[in-house]
Amino acid sequence: MQALLNEILDAVRPLIGQGKVADYIPALGTVPSNQLGIAVYGNDGELFCAGDADTPFSVQSISKVFSLVQAIDHSGEAIWERLGHEPSGQPFNSLVQLEFERGRPRNPFINAGALVICDINQSRFAAPALSMRDFVRRLSGNPNVMVDGKVAESEYQHRARNAAMAYLMQSFGNFHNDVEAVLRSYFSHCALRMSCVDLARTFCFLANDGFCKHSGAQILSARQTQQVNSIMATSGLYDEAGNFAYRVGLPGKSGVGGGIVAVVPGQFTVCVWSPELNAAGNSLAGMAALELLSQRIGWSVF
Numbered sequence: 001m002q003a004l005l006n007e008i009l010d011a012v013r014p015l016i017g018q019g020k021v022a023d024y025i026p027a028l029g030t031v032p033s034n035q036l037g038i039a040v041y042g043n044d045g046e047l048f049c050a051g052d053a054d055t056p057f058s059v060q061s062i063s064k065v066f067s068l069v070q071a072i073d074h075s076g077e078a079i080w081e082r083l084g085h086e087p088s089g090q091p092f093n094s095l096v097q098l099e100f101e102r103g104r105p106r107n108p109f110i111n112a113g114a115l116v117i118c119d120i121n122q123s124r125f126a127a128p129a130l131s132m133r134d135f136v137r138r139l140s141g142n143p144n145v146m147v148d149g150k151v152a153e154s155e156y157q158h159r160a161r162n163a164a165m166a167y168l169m170q171s172f173g174n175f176h177n178d179v180e181a182v183l184r185s186y187f188s189h190c191a192l193r194m195s196c197v198d199l200a201r202t203f204c205f206l207a208n209d210g211f212c213k214h215s216g217a218q219i220l221s222a223r224q225t226q227q228v229n230s231i232m233a234t235s236g237l238y239d240e241a242g243n244f245a246y247r248v249g250l251p252g253k254s255g256v257g258g259g260i261v262a263v264v265p266g267q268f269t270v271c272v273w274s275p276e277l278n279a280a281g282n283s284l285a286g287m288a289a290l291e292l293l294s295q296r297i298g299w300s301v302f
């Protein structure tokens, strides 16, 4: 496995230069683009890494999975009264569908859906940003996971689109808390800084019927785990979810920080990171690395 990871990073490194680092959040635009890392964490606790696997980066939309898991944990099936679990076929920050569908987001992994989930969590937690930070510290086993205050503030200063979505949902009665407070929580989750190793460990319960071995906690039931994985498989990469299923064939979640996490149910969790994105906002070299890995090991679930 170790040799394979090194080989894969060497194979995809030439792609660096063909994508574009996200700069619509100015604090993200300054991240050096030539970084590339991968971590594979087995259900038996084995860890394999290559490249910049220990360098923390902005998790961005990968945090949408954490928010969903928290919401399922305290509210269960009731959350689906507020949003769906259908792919949107639209970019992550699209507004058009939300108006047509009367403020009910298609799924929890586009921004509108994640904002509704954050609204649900806002009603539940006294300090949502701290609850989230502590949740991921427990799951990753890394007590040093931090929120990057500069990134969170930069996102808040450039919040117009996300704010428009939240206020539109409020106009349809599908937003219950103060919009600005929920936006602050959402940006704080997106601004968590974690490495490939942190993320592979954090997500391992999704490969293990909801059980996180290193913390000894049952995070979700086996059934809920299947459900979260199914939403990752159908919506985790926005309007490129079909392409990801075709090329990689695993439940996955990406973020505009350039990270992608993929789950091999019953076996492994993988996190790859390279900051340059393709047109859909997914890591260009990261997708290619996961495609090679899945192909070489025969990991596709399909």
Ligand SMILES: NC(=O)CC[C@H](N)C(=O)O
Binding pocket: 059, 060, 061, 062, 092, 093, 111, 155, 162, 187, 190, 254, 255, 256, 257, 281
């Ligand atoms: N796709 C992403 O990673 C987007 C997350 C980002 N914080 C946003 O709201 O625009």
